[in-house]
Amino acid sequence: MPRSTVHRIVHRVTEEVAAIRHKVIHIPKTPEDLEAVSRGFAGLARHRAFLKAAGAIDGCHVFIKPLSGPDGQCYRNRKLFPSIIMQAVCDHQGRLIDTYVGWPGSVHDSRVLRHSPLYRSSLYPPPGHFILADGGYPCLKHPLSLITPYKRPVQAVGAQRFNSHHSRAHSIIERAFGMMKTRFRAIFLQALEVHHTFVPHVITACAVFDNICLGAGDTVAPEDEPEEDVVEDEGENGLETVSGAHWRDQLSAEVSALEEVPTDHDYF
Secondary structure (H helix, E strand, C coil): CCHHHHHHHHHHHHHHHHHCHHHHCCCCCCHHHHHHHHHHHHHHHCCHHHCCEEEEEEEEEEEECCCCCCCHHHHECCCCCEEEEEEEEECCCCCEEEEEEEEECCCCHHHHHHHCHHHHHCCCCCCCCEEECCCCCCCECCCCCEECCCCCCCCCHHHHHHHHHHHHHHHHHHHHHHHHHHHCHHHHCCCECCCCCCHHHHHHHHHHHHHHHHHCCCCCCCCCCCCCCCCCCCCCCHHHHHCCHHHHHHHHHHHHCCCCCCCCCCCC
């Protein structure tokens, strides 16, 4: 088969799969679905303070071929390899419920967030719920609720305890990325051999297939270790980083209240 024919087939199939993304990658559709997600995150965090968590968000860098010309440098991320960013939100089982792909690797997570439909539409999470994020994101109440850990170094015991529970729950998004990288090794573990403008289509198609596999019970163990959370420079976060701080303090106080009985020793 001629190479040009293969090229056309691959592009057509990829575009058609990416076009159905909203049927496969979507937020919880019913209150019961949302409650199941929230209970799942409370289970991951091992504390009832996280019963209003509705997702976990993070960014993933997809290797691409080096670009020539003046725009090439803006695709180099902090690890100095060219990449395109995939922002994703997952549920408590690692199923993707929102994706946004296309920004150059040098762009800060908070800037990608602010240009995403998730941020601009403010439709999810619903009022009273929040999405868990790492230190590269702002701690927000509006226009969407993001709860981040306390920035390091953390001195207060209550804040340390909160960060520990937060990390347990938020790590599911790292696992979700790890599973997708393992499932699609040829795409994620080496430079993607397509034009950089087509990369978002390829990654979105992978996300669709990954959700289909998870829905069918086909899970894979991520082989690469999850990256340690890095407390990044605030970048474009500005003063808005504090808009969710009061809510975070309330959650931290709830964690410190020790509502759940420790099970590591006997009681008489």
